[in-house]
Amino acid sequence: MEKLLTPLPKEKCVQKLNAVGDALYVIGGKWKLRIIIAMSEGNYRFNELQRTIEGISAKVLSNELKDLELNGFVKRTVHDETPVVVTYEPTEYTHTLKNVLNSLAEWGTMHREKLRQEG
Amino acid sequence: MEKLLTPLPKEKCVQKLNAVGDALYVIGGKWKLRIIIAMSEGNYRFNELQRTIEGISAKVLSNELKDLELNGFVKRTVHDETPVVVTYEPTEYTHTLKNVLNSLAEWGTMHREKLRQEG
DNA sequence: GTTAGTAGTATACTTTAGGTAAGTAGTTAC
DNA sequence: GTAACTACTTACCTAAAGTATACTACTAAC
Numbered sequence: 001m002e003k004l005l006t007p008l009p010k011e012k013c014v015q016k017l018n019a020v021g022d023a024l025y026v027i028g029g030k031w032k033l034r035i036i037i038a039m040s041e042g043n044y045r046f047n048e049l050q051r052t053i054e055g056i057s058a059k060v061l062s063n064e065l066k067d068l069e070l071n072g073f074v075k076r077t078v079h080d081e082t083p084v085v086v087t088y089e090p091t092e093y094t095h096t097l098k099n100v101l102n103s104l105a106e107w108g109t110m111h112r113e114k115l116r117q118e119g
Numbered sequence: 120m121e122k123l124l125t126p127l128p129k130e131k132c133v134q135k136l137n138a139v140g141d142a143l144y145v146i147g148g149k150w151k152l153r154i155i156i157a158m159s160e161g162n163y164r165f166n167e168l169q170r171t172i173e174g175i176s177a178k179v180l181s182n183e184l185k186d187l188e189l190n191g192f193v194k195r196t197v198h199d200e201t202p203v204v205v206t207y208e209p210t211e212y213t214h215t216l217k218n219v220l221n222s223l224a225e226w227g228t229m230h231r232e233k234l235r236q237e238g
Numbered sequence: 239g240t241t242a243g244t245a246g247t248a249t250a251c252t253t254t255a256g257g258t259a260a261g262t263a264g265t266t267a268c
Numbered sequence: 269g270t271a272a273c274t275a276c277t278t279a280c281c282t283a284a285a286g287t288a289t290a291c292t293a294c295t296a297a298c
Contacts, residue, residue: 018231020153023227041135053136055257085275109138175286
């Protein structure tokens with residue numbers, strides 16, 4: 001069996017695998033990236049996020065927000081208003097995900113279109 | 120509450136959420152992207168993949184490969200050799216994930232480095 | 239004959255992610 | 269007073285994912 005492509009050295013491959021593994025560890029799962037997108041598009045409040053992200057329950061949203069906050073992607077603020085308002089905002093660090101989000105959204109759009117054409 | 124950024128219209132946001140949702144539906148989960156990377160780096164055989172991808176079991180690898188084949192990311196070939204050799208190769212369609220994989224690997228590397236510095 | 243390699247499958251069990259539904263606590267409007 | 273909004277929490281359940289070990293069946297080397 002000959003190789004189909006010139007592969008990177010094994011070490012490089014493992015490095016890439018580890019990098020992607022680290023990324024998935026913090027932003028993997030069904031909801032995290034969607035929450036980040038919804039936040040980045042101006043949805044800052046709990047119920048606003050829940051309404052925007054179709055299918056997510058309050059429990060899951062609550063848990064995921066805590067997780068994202070812990071990992072430095074979300075800043076939670078309780079405002080002194082009445083009724084109480086809580087906002088969740090993307091941090092500076094979240095903006096480093098820009099390329100990831102854009103390439104994923106772009107690919108998803110292309111894939112969706114491909115599926116649509118194939119029926 | 121004023122908006123922090125000028126958000127896209129709601130419709131655009133939902134479109135982006137759906138696109139990412141579609142993407143995650145086929146390439147989400149703990150292993151699929153790692154398998155695609157390992158394959159793309161010249162690991163074509165079952166045990167070779169299992170050795171390269173740390174932590175994956177034969178059962179999971181077997182299931183994920185079937186899934187990836189079904190979705191058009193993997194071409195499975197049984198070779199007439201002795202002992203029997205089976206190869207799993209990335210398809211043309213898999214190459215459309217290039218940007219996704221690169222941006223994710225790049226971000227993961229950066230994130231890993233950040234974690235390392237923070238201890 | 240035994241060890242090691244090829245590529246898996248089978249079985250059984252555990253863990254975790256996520257889903258469902260209801261409840262809590264406070265405020266405001268009618 | 270009661271309905272509806274805010275932002276959640278709690279308890280329970282299920283299905284998917286993961287772990288562990290053993291097993292098949294074939295070949296080659298020692």
